[in-house]
Amino acid sequence: MYITLKKSLLLLLSVVLLGSCKDVKKEEKTKNSATVYFGGDIITMEGDSPQYAEAVVVNEGKITFVGASEEAMRVAGEGHKMIDLEGKTLLPGFLDPHSHFINSLGMSSQANCSPSPVGEGNDVAGIVKALTDLKKEKNIPDGQLIMGYGYDDSVMPDGKLLNRDDLDKAFPNNPVMVLHVSLHGAVLNSKAMEEYGVSDKTETPEGGVIVRKPGTNEPYGLIMETAFLPIFSKLPKPSEAELLAQLKDGQMIYAEAGVTTAHEGLSHFEDVEILQKGADKNAFFIDVVSYPFITELDTLLQKYNANDFGKYDNRFKLGGIKITIDGSPQGRTALFTTPYLTGGPGGEKDWVGEPTFSQDEVNQMLKSIYDKGLQSTFHANGDGAIDMCIKAHEFASGDNPTKERRTVIIHSQFVRNDQLDKYVEYKLIPSLYTEHTFFFADAHIKNRGLEQASSISPMKTAIEKGLKPTNHTDFNVVPIDQMMVVWSAVNRISRAGEVIGANERVTPYQALQAITTNAAYQYFEEDSKGSLAEGKLADLVILDSNPLKVDPLKIKDIKVLETIKEGKTIFKR
Template identity: 30%
Template sequence: MKRTAILTTGILGLAMCASVSGEQANLPSHTIYHGGNIITMEGDSAEYAEAVVEKAGRIVYVGEKAGALAKFDGEAKAVDLEGKTLMPGFIEPHLHPSIAAVMLPNDTIAPHDWNKPDGIARAAKDPEAFKTRLKASIDERARAGEMHFVWGYHPLWHGPLGREMLNQLAPDKPVGVIHRSFHEIYLNDAAIDLFKLDQADYADNPQVDWERGHFFEGGWLALVPKIGPFLLNPETYKQGLSMMTRLMLRNGITTICEPGFPSADFAMEYGLLKTEMDKNPPYDTYLIPNGTQLYGMSGNSNEKAEQMMRELPQKYDTQNIFFLPGQVKLFADGAIYSLAMEMKASYTSDEFAGEWMTPLDLLQQQQSFYWDRGYKIHVHANGDKGIQQVIDFNREDQKRNPRDDHRFTLHHMGYFDDAIAQQASDLGIEASVNPYYLWALADKYAAVGLGRERAENLVPIKALTSRGVPVSFHSDFAMAPAEPLTLAWTAVNRVTSEGSRFSQDQRLDVFSAMQGITINAARTLNQEREIGSIKAGKVANFTILEHDPFKVEPMTIKDIPVYGVVHRGEMAVNQKQLLGGDRDAHGCIASAGYLWCAKTNKCERPWELAKKEQFENTIEAFDKFCGN
């Protein structure tokens, strides 16, 4: 990623670089940003400043432009924002580079469109379209003796899947179809043979269906270490991390955190992540140790796992990778995308059932263990029963061993009610939620799985904020796109992928939503003294937007273009896309009128194909004919 230092008075001007050491010594030591909407995200409402001054990657002044010029005249270069909006750098407090590295370079066949760095992976909305796309993916990219992964499958859109179907589509090519939740996988015979899996090793695992080649929740966790060398293929993994870096800049993200490191192989994941971060991309990466994974790696010992955690910062911290000391990630119930979250009331179909990712006796043991050692505990919990169980365990710990400012944090929180929100408030529990669940799942889950009342009230954020619970937003990439403005937009509007407007009483105001991707996201990581708002003394991380989210129609917030970022005082700008450069994931050039057609297995101009095949010249008819 090329870093661009702007040394002119105009933000769109060409960068000018001194060529000799003497000139470098005479360069101004400060940078003044002015001429736009500068939103500090300090206080309880949108506050604006006329100017911000940065020196050596730190903010040294926030206030009036005249004061900045008077104080730093002769010491600063000026950056004119030319009407753009400068905000604190967006923060992703729960994002998985390991998932990005697997998902981005491989084929995506999901229920909704996905914006990838190289184009759009179009949605497959029914079983026929999914099977057609999956066959095309296997025919085009799968190879004998090499693992081929496809991500995005969901049975409610794509119908049943299993080993038998995959064997028919790929009798000799190893194929693994990863569920939309990334908590499940389906393997064909060739993949099972390639991995050298033995049925006897999974005979006692209730979360493995060997006949269907289906490994889910605990079965998936048991499988991942065995398939790590294939899942974490260094060549494609590096490519995926590089693609992730492009997404971070595109969406204005200057800080990411992976809660739950590692997912499978510590040395390999860290080494590959460090290779990407050594390129000095315009963001920092924080890591929270995976208490459950390190427990297994340490011979099922919490004591040994915790000893390893204490040593991680000194051993592995770099200039832009930081293990967060005194923090740990644990796991309660299953994935909302799998309808495996633990629910108090039963699902509307016997097809779905709650699953515990961690046996409850071990979860309680781990919560108490880290609580007593003063850790900030992050727990993955999705369903109201799962969340309630985590809260009940913590309530017992608080009675036994009271702690102030513990910042125990629940992550995801797919479904809960006012009673749970009140308990969280009473116990000082905080939240990092994924608003995107409502957009992606509410319509489908209203019809299947949850029923209308629960589905239309997924992630009721205002139940938390109205009770004073600090709330941040995250994508849990790739459970949602790594697009902070999209997360804020969903929380503000509560509109679904089908255009439904559900639980409008839970809509947030724009300021509260923007807190969720700035200052509150920093708080989730215990980093609010360093990042998350524009204040003297903090790190000079900024996101530059083309428009002010407080001055546009709320329904357009997600569409605000990100001009670029300033990361630790250095600017990186999104390059404008050139005509003809808008290829989608199949290489089709939209600006030239081409769209992918799964049936013909090539890029087509819809009007030309409609004439040739004699169907109506509409995009709906095109998609139906092509099975897209």
Template identity: 35%
Template sequence: MQRRLALSLLRLACLAAQAGPAPDGADTIYLNGDIVTINDAQPSAAALAVRGGRIIAVGEREQVLASRRAGTRVVDLQGKTLLPGFVDAHGHVSLTGLQAVSANLLPPPDGKGSSIAALQSLLKAYAQGPVARSHKIVLGFGYDEAQLAERRAPTRQELDEVSRDLPVIIIHQSGHLGVLNSRALQLAGLNADSKDPEGGHIQREADGKTPNGVLEETAWFSAGMGLVQPSPKDYAAMLIEGQKLYARFGFTTGQDGRSDENSNKTWMALSQSGQMLIDLVSYPDITMPFTAALMKSAWVSRSYQGGFRIGGVKLSLDGSPQGKTAFLTHPYHVPPTGKPADYRGYPALPDQAVARHVDQAYAQGWQLLVHTNGDAASDQLIQAAEQATARHGAADRRTVMIHAQTVREDQLDAMQRLAITPSFFGMHAYYWGDWHRDETLGPVRGDRISPAMSALRRKMLFTQHHDAPVAFPDAIAILDAVVNRRTRSADILGPDQRLPVDVALKSITLWAAWQHFEEKDKGSLEVGKLADLVLLDKNPLKIPSSELRSIQVLETIKAGKSIYKAATTKGRAPAKAAKPGRA
């Protein structure tokens, strides 16, 4: 099935390559640079023309210039590189907005959170700022014990040193854990009598009863995130900031995976008021009560309304490998403190519940995105998909296994047979590669994390993602990580899983558009497709792979409208972003 779909894409590419300029002429023509089309039938072009937000000509210079008319704007690329706008295969734009208004606790190179003392210092500075003062909360995002000098999370007492009066809440970089100070625990109603929820864990102090502040999985989602409830006005502003961050990194389409009721209502309001900067496709949590009604609304569509649509549903089956909560078939290389040697993490849901939710999605014809980091969680999905397919028949559902970090070779075979597309979190090779090699998986399993080359050898379509705000929504960082698989310590994690640059580019453009059922409109530079474009200072196909991370996004263009322009070509600091609104 994957092969037939790939051939269909190629036939569409050939037809588009044969088309010529529209008779009404171009609004804008781009030339004098490298135009990388991500179209196998026409891999590069000398010029490209746009009219009404869509591409009307792409090819030789004189062919495209034939569409020039009075008033046509001709853009001299000055040797820079034009590509299709990047398509987010998996991320959380709404949470990226939350990250934007929180203290940055990320470790280097993305922040300064390298020790518990550093976290305390960053939080104390944030506590004196406008957000903490106006909202009476100290909120931080991005701590990672794998990168802290102490190799552990801070305790509630250490967060009490930031403030005893205000709630202090910090979010793990994975988003699957968090730490609360004593005041926040009190507000959340957590104490020595509190029980662990299904699929979650409240870490305890030496007495085995008193919460130490660290909450895992469902305990964190319900209690910790439950304390973070911005006003409608503040939430709308957060979602706009999340879009701006995506545009800064060249993304013209974003995803809000595992979206909640509040985020969906806010996205609808933003789209209706013309405040969408990029296209946003939402996947609400299938386990939540609000989802069934939402999936009957007109927002569930393959077409966008004002830049927003609901594309399907999300199901989460386990946690994160870096947080040692992913559900594995074999024990962690080094179990968490206090856990037995055979500790394998744990599932978010029992097998019966997984089967029920997968069957519901297949029966309703909903596209299903399923979070599985550990291979035991992947087994849960494969088993449920096997049963649901037998019951409802094969169809072009484009079910996606999100992360697929520890997926085995036999599981890839089953996924290919069941038409389950892997969306890999290949950035782990850089951000947590050393941690996986030494702590979570060990050297053998660590080498195979996010095995995209294994999927490519099977000629499977797959995508790569950033899972923002777990990592910045940085397409260039994805490219560098999956091509080089270089860790923070400069080790190469699984050299046989490194991808060619052209394949890596497809995984964040054309194949990501296909994953969203949008390959006819996005993902490559072809006549008739949207003029979703990104301008880079260098051509990733022409520089050494060791230099990929140095590439900078100079401009992002959505449907022919510039939505981001870099103020400088030095560094990746935020620069100019357009105001939200459709072209």
């Protein structure tokens, strides 16, 4: 009887506990998850002039209210969480209009050979030191490739450029490759040249550059553009496991800058596969948009359908297809309609640069993209390259060139006024690069003259014509630093402290639009990102100061305090 009574009591207790647990779970499920942000400058980025709100309500990853504090409390309901900004500034999360996200994955294993203020590669000695430090830090054995990034030949003192002999002397037992700041080429030492099949018998391909040792046919300095592509394709690839492990570090570089949507600006098929595997493993905490290179299109479509483009899969999506038309103006490989003042990178006379592909090839490439209903992004710096983009658009679009396709001409550095008029007519989007006014202005003045250099990335003119320009870093050409992007568009000041094109300066608000609302439009995501509005994703960034209120010269000193993706903090300083 005792046993029977004990069993009955235990059964009764189990029923009570089970019911209690169910009640707790029910209570947890119905617990209010709304958060109210208040107490600071909340800039909504709605409209073409600054609009402020007292409060923003976030619930289940989306914005549910933007407006007065009293109404926000009512909308949030009982038990909501309160976050006092304490005078800080809240903005929509920044969208990166153009960079190379895939490069962020391997940066920790490469030497920073950039000149100041990014690195210490101001001369050959500084570059060698950065490479030597990496070799020691990573304990790189003899025979293994040593890589650096950020080499900028345009700032080397007294015209002393990095060459093969410098690298041979410092690293006799390792292949060494130092990537040019444009990411369009590199300087190799003798062991690297041997490993990648470059010799005095290597011919310079059309659209390529191989700097030779004076008086010989021996490759000596920069190898760029189409001449570099075979080398790039042979670079050692990290294992899938290594790359997936690097995804977190790569995303954190962006998150620390307040970026909640990142751009992968020229993806090879292997890159797409890695990113897709990352998505399959739920490895993304920011959104990443990939633009595979045109030469990969046929291979890509064997696995991915055209209908797969433009749709996120665990925060990764294929955005469109990339076509590269020319190189970089600082590397003297951009295509112009008039000659460089300094000749070509290999000493060529009357040098205007060369296109990566012929006009006929570009026409057919773009037509294949348009025929599949896909978005296209061009890489075009010089006005000659931009002419090719416009002609290709006219060819590929048939009898409907004014249809809204949101074709993006990335960089558009030396775009002419008449070309901007065509952008307006054909609804083309310029993704500008105002940081060149700081990092590369001296090179542009030397290569192109002060007048043309002063008109690079003409953001104010583009806005006045009715365009929605975006503005980018081209990371890892320069660091992901969105406040530096804004600062450069507002001030246009060079390394030397000179103003480069004062008439193209824009307001801080216009500069912010280029990395919020305009960038969302570029991605066809204006309904879900780019501003603080009801129904949009709760992608937010908190800054320590208001870019619209500080001294314009101090905008670059503003710090990102917190980055929030769909209501969840992904970075906090």
